[in-house]
Amino acid sequence: MIIDLRSDTVTKPSPEMLNAIMNAEVGDDVYKEDPTVNALEERIANMFGKETALFFPSGSMANQAAIKLHTQPGEQLIADKYAHVFNYEGGGVSFNSGVSCKLIDGYRGMITSDQVLASINPPDFYHSPLTSLVCVENTTNKGGGACYDFEEIIKIKKVCTDHDLGYHLDGARLWNALIAMKEDPKQYGEVFDTISVCLSKGLGAPMGSVLVGNHEIMQKAIRIRKVLGGGMRQIGYMAAAGLYAVENHVDRLKEDHKKAKEIGQVLQELPFVTGVEPIDTNIIIFTISGNEEEFIAKMGAKNIHFYGMGQGKLRFVTHLDYTTEMHEYFLGVLQTL
Known part of the structure; x- marks a missing residue:
């Protein structure tokens, strides 16, 4: 038994998803003639109450396209210091859009309206970059799957409106937040100008993200997708996987959250674990007193795989392919360490 807790991106299509892929009706999506892609885009747009949706090969490309839509070269966006668009998208903000980032020291990757307000450069002070966009991430990856309080999201929106700023949500794991916080996608569609949602994190599709916004x-x-190399042909096969994932794998995310909390409870009882961060969804971040690399290697020898995040932090991520049998075995291994 191999237990892979590195990420919720390591899942493989289920037999039912493979069946949906094999039976998909396809066309040339560059010509917008792929009926399955069109159906996926319409479905996601309607879920969020937006007019338009576009299928992208990756979440990074969807985020980078959104940033390009909202900004001009030389401008600046505001984001938390843990933001995926800054840390994990290969410097795309500067490479693709010529934009800089003003990073906020938030809490677990989440920022407040007061912090956003304090970070806006005066628009008439031409020595500093013009602030044009606020990016938030929900749930936060580097923040351990933390979920925003929606009231704070609304407060940030008011700041954006008052200062004529765009408002983009990196919702790679928004599905997890919706389940954990019992929220409606349309709440988010009413507030954000653009939203990216991922189909391969948590939902189990092989690839793909969707960007939504009004026309x-x-x-x-x-x-912009074309310029970034994201034009795809008979991609309806992958869109079919995404449709299946949205229709069948969202509600079950609560199982991943439950398992994550149970792992956290066991970790807190281990003498060498020095801290476990709050667990809101499917990401567990913790620290140990011993050598991290030795611990990772020792667990790897037991066919349990996960990542170190640096700065003394280790991470487990539960997901669709992490079964109850694996979970019971894994908890047992932890309890014997």
Whole structure:
């Protein structure tokens, strides 16, 4: 038995998802003639109450396209210091859009409206970059799957409105937040100008993210996707996997959250574990007193695989392919350490 807790991206299509893939009706999506892609985009747009959606090969590309839609070269976006768009997208903010980031020291990757307000550069002070966009991430990856209080999201929106700033949500794991916080996607659609949602994190699809927004902001999205190399042909096979995932794998995320909390409870009882961060969804971040690399290697020898995050932190991520049998075995291994 191999237990892979490195990420919720390591899942493989289920037999039912493979069946949906094999039976998909496809066309040339560059010509917008793939009926399955069109159905996926319509489904996601309707879920969030938005006019337009566009299928992307990756979440990073969807986020980078959104940033390009909202900004001009030389401008600046505001984000938390843990933000995925800054830490894990290969410097795409500067490479693709010529934009800099003003990073906020938030709490577990989450920022407040007061912090956003304090970070806006005066628009008439031409020595500093013009602030044009606020990016938030929900749930937060580096923040351990933390979920925003929606009231704070609304407060940040008011700051954006008052200062004519775009508002983008990196919702790679928004599905987890919706389940954990018992929220409606349309709540988010009413607040954010653009939202990216991932189909391969948590939901088990092999690839793909969808960017949603109203028609005006999304007019140039397909052109930007083309420039970034994201034009795809008979991609309806992967869109079919995404449709299956959205229809069948969202509600079950609560199982991943439950298992994550149970892992956290066991970790807190271990003498060499010096801290476990709050567990809101499917990500467990903790610290140990011993050598991290030795611990990772020791667990690897037991066919249990996970990552170190640096700065003394280790991470487990529960997911669709982490079964109850694996969970019971894993908890047993932890309790014997």
